[in-house]
Amino acid sequence: MSRTLVLNRSFRAVAVADWQRALTLVYTGLAEALDEELTPYDFSAWVAASSGWVEAPAGFVRSTRLKLAVPEVIRLVRYDRVPHREVAFTRHNVFARDRHRCAYCGAKKPTDELDLDHVVPKSRGGPHEWTNVVTSCRPCNLKKADKLPSEAGMPLKVRPVKPRWTLIGALVPHPRRDIPSSWRRLLASADA
Numbered sequence: 001m002s003r004t005l006v007l008n009r010s011f012r013a014v015a016v017a018d019w020q021r022a023l024t025l026v027y028t029g030l031a032e033a034l035d036e037e038l039t040p041y042d043f044s045a046w047v048a049a050s051s052g053w054v055e056a057p058a059g060f061v062r063s064t065r066l067k068l069a070v071p072e073v074i075r076l077v078r079y080d081r082v083p084h085r086e087v088a089f090t091r092h093n094v095f096a097r098d099r100h101r102c103a104y105c106g107a108k109k110p111t112d113e114l115d116l117d118h119v120v121p122k123s124r125g126g127p128h129e130w131t132n133v134v135t136s137c138r139p140c141n142l143k144k145a146d147k148l149p150s151e152a153g154m155p156l157k158v159r160p161v162k163p164r165w166t167l168i169g170a171l172v173p174h175p176r177r178d179i180p181s182s183w184r185r186l187l188a189s190a191d192a
């Protein structure tokens with residue numbers, strides 16, 4: 001799906017957002033959409049303008065009532081960085097982070113066969129947070145019990161981290177050929 005280049009208030013490229021995130025930023029007033037001439041639009045102006053377009057380089061989002069172009073470029077108007085979005089620490093999100101795989105044996109299981117495991121057990125002061133909680137299958141969870149991975153002989157296959165939804169720094173790794181031509185002149189002035 002198409003991606004949107006995010007500029008800060010000084011028109012410097014700071015991030016890349018997926019189209020949902022880009023439109024959300026415009027919808028909530030945190031960013032304005034820019035057309036090819038870098039004319040700014042707020043959300044309602046963007047809806048009005050783009051509904052009449054036949055083509056849009058990044059495509060359209062359509063519903064029964066609405067046809068909305070995905071902006072190729074948006075500009076943050078309130079902040080100079082994409083606002084940080086905290087990822088809720090929930091069972092569901094831990095499973096999603098670990099792609100429903102047991103952190104000890106690597107088995108992929110349906111949600112109802114997975115548990116959360118505290119790497120450093122709670123009984124030994126291990127905190128209930130992203131970096132100490134992993135997805136575990138039932139057999140591994142039982143086997144590990146109140147032991148550390150080293151004591152149980154069950155090394156972690158993944159290092160538990162707090163997931164980040166922010167897209168800062170996403171520009172650099174993109175291969176050049178993936179960069180839409182409309183971004184190039186903007187990237188030329190960016191110090192990404």
Ligand SMILES: [Zn+2]
Nearest residue numbers: 102105137140
């Ligand atoms: Zn397992």
